Amino acid sequence: MxxxxxxxxxxxxxxxxxxxxxxxxxxxxxxxxxxxxxxxxxxxxxxxxxxxxxxxxxxxxxxxxxxxxxxxxxxxxxxxxxxxxxxxxxxxxxxxxxxxxxxxxxxxxxxxxxxxxxxxxxxxxxxxxxxxxxxxRAIGAYGRGLIPDGATVLTHCNAGALATAGYGTALGVIRAAHAAGTRLSVWAGETRPFLQGARLTAWELQQDGIAVTLITDNMTGHLMQRGQIDLVIVGADRIARNGDVANKIGTYTLAVLAQAHGLPFYVAAPLSTLDLSLGDGMAIPIEERDPEEVTSWAGVRTAPVGVRAHNPVFDMTPHRYITAIITDRGVVRPPYDTGLAALAGQSVVTSTASLRDSVKSTHTP
CATH class of the missing domain: 1.20.120.420 (translation initiation factor eif-2b, domain 1)
Structure with a gap:
């Protein structure tokens, strides 16, 4: 890799x-x-x-x-x-x-x-x-059982090895399930405007030989309506104490759509992404980037000269739309305020050696 x-x-x-x-x-x-x-x-x-x-x-x-x-x-x-x-x-x-x-x-x-x-x-x-x-790898081990055999998984942005030091969070779960023999396929949303899904997630999954199909971000509702998506797994950039999640813009939309269609919506992230100082996600700062990322691509103008553009990079998904949060210390389900705080306070995985033990134990059949 x-x-x-x-x-x-x-x-x-x-x-x-x-x-x-x-x-x-x-x-x-x-x-x-x-x-x-x-x-x-x-x-x-x-x-x-x-x-x-x-x-x-x-x-x-x-x-x-x-x-x-x-x-x-x-x-x-x-x-x-x-x-x-x-x-x-x-x-x-x-x-x-x-x-x-x-x-x-x-x-x-x-x-x-x-x-x-x-x-x-x-x-x-x-x-x-x-x-x-x-x-x-621990996230992958804890989360792989959440993907049923034969499932079609939707992911957004890139939460793979490229978004981490290696292996990945959301894609780590997919990788672990694939390695364990679970038959699965992946829909990768392109993730406008920086196209992390199209450029990075599709590339990573292709490298691993995992079946992936690229879609535009506005196709997801149609696919859910037709029964062509079984679950959603995304990463996270910050998780508030109550389980509200900031992630790449468009995540909130997917969570609402998933709930409307009765689909599980999972977030995969290490506990270093948890911010216990924030009671809820409305306090998470939302980065805004250069509007030219919206009006141009690869140096080529795609919108009329002079038109204004808005470019928030993240959105906030309320915890009520999230089925479970998959962490490096286990899977947390509602209520998140107590579950996340309990995991963050544990001393079970406080060193590299104990992380290795965690990965080994969760990989054992």
Whole structure:
């Protein structure tokens, strides 16, 4: 499998440029915070878990370049560089989670010489990446049984290996079911205006030999009405305490349609996507991007010159439309406020070793 993001032996961050897919598989190397911030902002790397890893690795890059001999000066600069990264994408909470975890790591090692703190941060960033991959495999293991044999699954945007450090969340569930022998096929919504479904999800599933058919976003109601969709699985960028979910724009529409047609609607995400500080989803900040992503594609104008466009990148799906949330610690069903908080408070999966155990146990027949 391709590598979405990795730390190189030379001390750089290597990532797959997702803007070039599916035509070209091109990797870029980032050697400082500015390059990582640019990669996140321009969507060379995207997906909530993936940019969480990118944020962590960006701070590891920053640590290598900070010229400070005392912890106080080093930490102050680390906080400043963290703000640079945090401002790139406001909705996905994983980015802030990754940055804050790195800053906590630095604070925990403050008694050490700065050079040793730098090495601790590099190890922590690599650990975050490994935990994400293992966590995604756990999501797949917990969720695979929710896909009946012979099912046709609808997914939206890209919540696969490209959106994570590897394996994927929503696509991780699909991958795990496929690997376990479940017969299934996938409808991939194109996901206007950036076409993550068309460019990325279709490409990923094709690489894995999983049957996939691309559809435009406005075909889903018709397919549900004709009985051609059995369930919906999507990822998430932030989940509020009550189970409200922010995800790629169009997710809310699919959830309402799924409920109207009596179809299960599942959200797959690691608990690092959970924001317990928010009581409900209305408080989740919704990122807006350049209107030219709507009025043009690949540099070609598709709308009249001078026409205005609106480009919110995410929407919020109320918890009442969600059948279950599949996490790296288990499947949560309503009431979400107690279920999610209970999982987040568990200490069962607090290390890479216990994540490995979780994946092994849930893969055992």
């Amino acid at each position: 391709f590598q979405t993001i990795e730390w190189t032996p030379e001390g750089a961050v290597r990532l797959l440029d997702q803007r070039r897919l599916p035509a070209e598989e091109v990797y870029v190397e980032c050697r400082d915070v500015a390059a990582v911030a640019h990669a996140i902002r321009t969507m060379q790397i995207r997906g909530a878990p993936a940019i969480g890893v990118a944020g962590a690795m960006g701070l590891a890059l920053a640590a290598q370049t900070i010229r400070a001999t005392c912890f106080e000066a080093f930490y102050a600069e680390l906080l400043r560089q963290g703000e640079v990264l945090h401002r790139t994408r406001p909705t996905a909470v994983n980015l802030a989670w990754g940055i804050e975890r790195m800053q906590r790591c630095a604070a925990a090692h403050k008694a050490l010489p700065v050079a040793e703190i730098v090495q601790a941060l590099i190890r922590e960033a690599q650990q975050i990446r490994e935990e994400d991959i293992l966590g995604n």
